[in-house]
Amino acid sequence: MDLGLVVYALNLASIYALMAVGISILWSSVGIINMAHGATFAIAGYAAWMTTGALQPVIAGAFGSGGMANVVMAMALCGSAVVAGALCGVVIYLLAFLPIHDKPNFPVRALIITLGLNIAAVQGLLWIFGPRSQGLPKIFGFGRWEVLGTRIRYDQAGTIIGAVIVMGLTLAWLRYSRRGLEIRAMMQNSEGAAYSGISRQITALPVLMLTGALAGMAAALLSQTIFVSPTAGVIPLVKGLTIALLGGLGSVAGAVIGAILVGFLEAIVGAIPFLGQRYVLFATFMFIIAVLIVRPRGIGGLLDDTRE
Amino acid sequence: MTVKSYYKVGRRPWEWRLKPDGRSERRRTRPPGTRRHWLKWRDVHNPKSLRRERVLVDKMPLWWTLGLVSVALVTPFLPNSLISVVSIFCIYASINVLWTLIVGTAGIFSLATLAVVGAAGYVAAAANVYLGVPWPFMLLIGPATGFVFGAILAAPSTRLDGLYYALLTIGVAEICRVFVLQLRALTPTSGAITQVDSFIPEAWFLQRPGLLLGFAGAFLLLLGALLLWRLVNSERLGMLLRVARSSREDEAFAEAIGIDFRRARLTVFVISSAALGVVGAFYAMYYRSISPQIFSLDQLLLLFAMMVIGGLGRAEGAVVGAAIVTIIDKGLVTLGPPRIILIAAIMIGVTIFAREGLTGARAQFRDYRKRKSGERRASRTEKGGEAMPEEATEVHDKQELYYRRFNKRLRERLKTLITPELIEEHRRDPLGHHSDDLARVLNFFRRGEMADKYVIHRMQPAEERFRVMAVSGVRGMPPRVVDDREYTDIKEAYHAVFLLRVNDLLES
Numbered sequence: 001m002d003l004g005l006v007v008y009a010l011n012l013a014s015i016y017a018l019m020a021v022g023i024s025i026l027w028s029s030v031g032i033i034n035m036a037h038g039a040t041f042a043i044a045g046y047a048a049w050m051t052t053g054a055l056q057p058v059i060a061g062a063f064g065s066g067g068m069a070n071v072v073m074a075m076a077l078c079g080s081a082v083v084a085g086a087l088c089g090v091v092i093y094l095l096a097f098l099p100i101h102d103k104p105n106f107p108v109r110a111l112i113i114t115l116g117l118n119i120a121a122v123q124g125l126l127w128i129f130g131p132r133s134q135g136l137p138k139i140f141g142f143g144r145w146e147v148l149g150t151r152i153r154y155d156q157a158g159t160i161i162g163a164v165i166v167m168g169l170t171l172a173w174l175r176y177s178r179r180g181l182e183i184r185a186m187m188q189n190s191e192g193a194a195y196s197g198i199s200r201q202i203t204a205l206p207v208l209m210l211t212g213a214l215a216g217m218a219a220a221l222l223s224q225t226i227f228v229s230p231t232a233g234v235i236p237l238v239k240g241l242t243i244a245l246l247g248g249l250g251s252v253a254g255a256v257i258g259a260i261l262v263g264f265l266e267a268i269v270g271a272i273p274f275l276g277q278r279y280v281l282f283a284t285f286m287f288i289i290a291v292l293i294v295r296p297r298g299i300g301g302l303l304d305d306t307r308e
Numbered sequence: 309m310t311v312k313s314y315y316k317v318g319r320r321p322w323e324w325r326l327k328p329d330g331r332s333e334r335r336r337t338r339p340p341g342t343r344r345h346w347l348k349w350r351d352v353h354n355p356k357s358l359r360r361e362r363v364l365v366d367k368m369p370l371w372w373t374l375g376l377v378s379v380a381l382v383t384p385f386l387p388n389s390l391i392s393v394v395s396i397f398c399i400y401a402s403i404n405v406l407w408t409l410i411v412g413t414a415g416i417f418s419l420a421t422l423a424v425v426g427a428a429g430y431v432a433a434a435a436n437v438y439l440g441v442p443w444p445f446m447l448l449i450g451p452a453t454g455f456v457f458g459a460i461l462a463a464p465s466t467r468l469d470g471l472y473y474a475l476l477t478i479g480v481a482e483i484c485r486v487f488v489l490q491l492r493a494l495t496p497t498s499g500a501i502t503q504v505d506s507f508i509p510e511a512w513f514l515q516r517p518g519l520l521l522g523f524a525g526a527f528l529l530l531l532g533a534l535l536l537w538r539l540v541n542s543e544r545l546g547m548l549l550r551v552a553r554s555s556r557e558d559e560a561f562a563e564a565i566g567i568d569f570r571r572a573r574l575t576v577f578v579i580s581s582a583a584l585g586v587v588g589a590f591y592a593m594y595y596r597s598i599s600p601q602i603f604s605l606d607q608l609l610l611l612f613a614m615m616v617i618g619g620l621g622r623a624e625g626a627v628v629g630a631a632i633v634t635i636i637d638k639g640l641v642t643l644g645p646p647r648i649i650l651i652a653a654i655m656i657g658v659t660i661f662a663r664e665g666l667t668g669a670r671a672q673f674r675d676y677r678k679r680k681s682g683e684r685r686a687s688r689t690e691k692g693g694e695a696m697p698e699e700a701t702e703v704h705d706k707q708e709l710y711y712r713r714f715n716k717r718l719r720e721r722l723k724t725l726i727t728p729e730l731i732e733e734h735r736r737d738p739l740g741h742h743s744d745d746l747a748r749v750l751n752f753f754r755r756g757e758m759a760d761k762y763v764i765h766r767m768q769p770a771e772e773r774f775r776v777m778a779v780s781g782v783r784g785m786p787p788r789v790v791d792d793r794e795y796t797d798i799k800e801a802y803h804a805v806f807l808l809r810v811n812d813l814l815e816s
Contacts, residue, residue, distance in 0.1 A: 033471055099660045107471060108417075112616050112659045119609050120652035127645035234605055242479045245472060278490040285479045289464065292476060296467045 005267050011156045011225075013263025014163030018218035019240030020247060020255040021167065022211035025174075028250030029186040030204045031107055032096060036114040037215050037240060038233025039121030040088040044216035045228035046125060047084030048077045049134045056137070073137055078162075078220045085216020089208035092117065097204050118237075125230035133227035136220075155224040166217050170210065171252070179206055187250065239284070246288045248300020257299050262287070326362035344542045368624065375627075376531070383523055390639075391519045397634040398526035399594065402533035403587055404615055404626035406580045409537055412621030413549055414576035416465050419608060420477035423484045424461070424581050426602040428453040428588030430488065433501040433598050443505040446589040454585020455578060462577045466570055478605070485603035500599035504592050513596060522594055529590055530627075536583055537623050540576060548572045610637065610648075613655045619665025628667055719816055722749055726810055738802035753809045762805045763787065764798070774801040776808065 019037065026034050034040075055076050063069035096113040100106055138155065174180035182203050185193040194200055218236065219228075226232070243262050247254030262284055269283040295301055316322070328334075328351075338345055348366040353359070364370065383394045407421045431453040432446040441449065461480065465473050489499045507525060512518030540546050552562035552569035562569050592598040601607060610633065618629025633651055640647045658665060663672050685700070700709050725745045733746055742750065759781025767773040774795040777787040790808065795801040 033475070095656060095660070104663060108620070109659050111471065111474075112612075113656050115609060115612065116652040116655040116659070119606075119613070120649045120656075123645040123648040123652070127649070238478060238482055238605070241475050245475050249472065278486075281486045282483055282490075285483045288479065289476060292472070293464050293467060296469075296472070 005271055007156050007160070008270075009264040009267035010160050010260075011263070012266055013260045014160050014167075015218050015222050015236070016239055016243050016262060017167060017256050017259035018163055018214050018221070019236050020243040020259050021170070021252055022214040023240050023244040024247060024250055024252060024255040025183070025187065026207060026211045027244070029183050029190070029207050030097060030200075031190070032092075032110040032114065033107065033241070034092065034114050034211065035111060035237070035241075036088070036092055036096075036117040036121065037211070038237030039118040040085050040092075040212050040215040041219045041233035041236050042125055042228070042230055043088055043121060044081040044085040044212075044219040045136070045223055045232060046129060046134075047216075048081040048220055048223065049136055049228050051080035052077050052137050077136065077223075078217065081216040081220035081223075082213045083216070085212040085214070085219070086209040087212070088121075088215075089210070089212025090205070092212070093205050093208045097208065098201070101200065101204070118233075122230050122233070129230065131230065133229040133232075135227050136223040138224060159221045159224060162217070162221050166214070167256070170214065174252075179203070183207055242285065242288050246291055246298050248298035248303070251298075251300025251303060254298055254300030254303055261299075323363070328360060328362050330360050342539075342543065346538075346542070372534070372624070380527060383527075384520060388516055388519055391516075391523050393634060393638045395519070395523045395526040395594070396638055397630055398523070398530040399587065399591060400611060400614060400634055401627045401630035402526075402530045403584065404611060404618075404630050405530070405533040405537050405623050406583050406587065407611070407615060408621060408623055408626045409540060409580040409583075410577055411615070413537075413541055413546055414573040414580075415549070415553060416462075416573060416577055417470055417474040418461065418465070418477045418577070419474050419612070420461055420480045421584060422602055422608050422611060423477070423481040424454050424457050424584045425588040425591060426488075426598070426600075427457050427484060428585035429592040429598045429602065430501065430588075432585075432589040433504045433592040436505050436592075437501055437503060443507060443593060446505075446593060447586060450587075450589025451582040451585040454588065455582040457585075458578045458581020461581070462574045465577065466574070478608075481603050481605070481608060485600050488600045488603065498600075500597055501592070502597040504596050504598070506593040506596050508593070508596075525590065526594065529587060533583065533587070534623065536579070540579065545572055545575060549576065610651070613651050615665075616655050617651075617658050617665060619662075619667040622665070622667050625665045625667040629665065632666075718752065719813060722752055723814060725749055726814065731807070731810065734806050735803050738799050738806065749810075749813075750806075752813075753806075756809075757781065762790065762808055764801045764805060765789075767794070772796050772798070774798060776801065776804055 019041070023034055023037055026032055052073060055073070059069050059072050059076070063072055092114060095117060096110045100109050100113070103109070174184055182193070182198045183206070185196070185198055186200070186203055186207075190200065193203075215236075219232075222236070239262070243258045244255050246262065247256070247258035265287055266280045266284055270277050270280050292298065334351060336345055336349070347364060347369060350363050350365045352361050352363055354361050379394065383391060386394065403421060403425060407418075410416055410418050410421065428450040432450040435441040435449050436443060436446055461477070464476060468476060488494065491499065494501065506513070508518045508521050512521065548567050549569060549572050551565075552559065552567050552572070559569065591602070614629035614633040615626055616629070617625075617632055618627065619625025632654070636647050636651055636654075643650075662669050703709055725748065730743075730746055730749070733743060758779060760778050761781070763777050763779055765775050765777045765787075767775060774797075775793065776790045778790050779787045793804070795804060
């Protein structure tokens with residue numbers, strides 16, 4: 001296996017991990033399967049597109065076109081995508097969590113409401129912006145590095161590094177902050193957390209904002225490789241959901257491992273000549289279904305078993 | 309002279325009831341081949357008129373008949389575009405009814421319904437176009453494919469539960485879409501199979517007779533789906549699953565009493581998958597083509613929205629939801645994307661406010677009203693002799709409740725009248741002309757219940773010796789002696805009884 005394939009696999013894995021970890025955290029702590037994750041992804045992409053479009057002349061005026069302008073542009077892009085994602089999280093909190101979190105049948109109803117939000121958001125974007133794809137400015141620039149005889153594109157490297165940094169920050173926040181402690185308590189046992197004085201209503205808001213921000217970050221990073229369009233969220237949503245499922249739906253480590261596995265699987269299947277790109281999705285789903293039939297609780301269940 | 313007007317009172321004054329002859333035997337016929345009755349007639353007694361009456365307890369069949377007959381009667385007079393809208397409604401409604409069978413009856417949260425429909429449609433269409441199978445056989449190939457596909461899909465449902473399985477099935481639908489899109493043979497038509505033979509003759513296609521024929525087929529399809537739903541639910545399979553579901557918390561219990569609910573679930577799943585296969589073949593014939601659009605997430609979500617708006621797990625919900633969504637989606641095409649946003653908004657609103665969709669709103673409202681009236685009653689009633697709300701619902705004779713309340717209030721008032729002066733007045737002259745207060749108290753005592761009422765016993769042989777007894781209140785049971793004090797003066801005895809009763813009143 002050559003290095004280019006590894007980089008490509010890691011590139012895919014980092015995007016998938018950002019989506020799957022968000023879905024996983026949300027499910028285990030709040031109990032919502034967030035079908036609006038794809039809509040969050042698309043909205044964040046459009047927000048970044050609009051912000052950078054508006055700021056382009058300003059930044060060009062202030063910093064010229066050197067490296068500094070590129071850095072500022074990257075910050076504007078990622079910042080706007082993250083903020084838009086977090087705002088989407090607030091909307092989901094207000095519609096899909098707050099009115100029904102203590103009503104019967106909450107998980108299914110939350111799933112339905114987020115589905116409705118997803119449909120509405122995608123159609124709204126179609127209505128406002130039209131079906132045409134939009135390209136975002138390339139914050140990592142065009143070009144390649146020569147490493148060990150293989151060429152690595154800047155955007156691939158940037159995506160991998162960015163995703164690793166964001167994931168690291170998220171996990172560190174979950175690990176070391178007070179709020180993170182509360183969220184982890186809710187992930188372990190939400191009733192127990194409620195008994196020890198952790199309010200589900202108050203904690204759910206930062207969780208939703210965090211996962212929204214992760215989806216926004218994924219959108220910002222993926223926009224370096226593909227274009228932004230109203231339906232851009234569907235594939236990341238479906239993949240994120242199935243990878244979260246593969247990871248055991250609720251285990252962060254499982255989701256990350258699942259994402260890496262699926263990333264490599266896709267890269268390898270894509271590289272095999274007689275299969276090729278057209279069977280990538282097929283192979284991925286087959287793999288996930290096979291794993292789930294053997295281990296219904298996914299990789300997370302496997303991790304729990306080894307820990308015990 | 310004023311005309312008196314009477315108001316019908318009670319909960320259902322307009323309910324239509326059969327009044328069968330009191331002497332006739334009760335005859336109930338069953339459709340051949342089934343062991344259940346299809347209409348829920350119940351014999352009741354009218355407590356007012358004391359007559360025998362026959363009520364249709366479950367009136368849903370009535371509404372179904374009315375609705376379906378009106379659809380069948382109105383549609384032939386509609387313009388062409390609306391006829392196709394109604395036909396699409398019928399197709400969607402039948403898919404939804406079968407889906408309801410999976411989600412509601414079997415309790416498997418599958419989202420691969422359209423995948424089954426599409427797969428069966430594709431196989432049937434391919435058999436017709438590439439193998440030259442005549443169209444009537446498509447209606448056999450479809451369910452066979454659905455059966456096989458359903459059996460494959462059903463396998464993981466025993467291991468994965470609930471939402472996990474739902475997510476997995478979304479993946480399956482996506483696989484189907486991608487798979488069809490990747491087929492090299494279909495690349496020129498971007499994945500669609502066209503030129504499918506149909507029960508609608510080619511010359512009539514998209515003409516009025518063809519549309520009417522298509523509507524007739526779709527309507528029959530809907531009737532068939534409803535019939536299947538009814539059959540599965542009212543026969544043994546549905547009963548087993550209902551029992552297993554009512555003990556959902558403890559499925560082990562259902563297994564322990566001998567219900568193999570997993571097997572029953574899978575059976576229902578496979579049956580409805582085969583039926584979905586029929587719908588798939590019909591779909592391909594109705595449009596004379598089939599495209600990968602049927603596997604798309606949007607289409608799936610549209611159908612899911614129908615079920616959710618109507619009420620997940622109810623046949624009437626599936627049909628009502630299909631009607632609402634189809635009218636908005638196909639009837640208001642000129643609106644563009646906002647119509648889908650409207651559907652999504654309805655879906656969100658219904659889910660937030662209604663527990664079980666629009667068709668469950670009535671039951672939810674009744675529960676709410678019942679709860680509120682219970683709360684009001686609890687805040688209204690006080691303790692002490694009066695019936696508590698929990699008890700009040702048990703007491704059949706409601707007059708009893710009001711009597712108790714009246715009695716309690718009376719006692720409260722009389723307690724305030726008892727003073728040492730009053731007792732002294734009675735001691736002086738038990739039988740004389742009393743003051744107003746004492747007369748009221750004595751009147752209350754006289755009206756007391758027979759059980760434990762105090763009486764004076766003149767002891768044998770006839771002489772001036774008295775003692776106080778309490779009657780049992782039951783015929784044939786002798787009175788009991790209250791205490792062994794004897795009184796030589798009848799007035800003293802009267803006063804002793806009075807004091808006992810005052811004591812009882814103050815203690816109550």
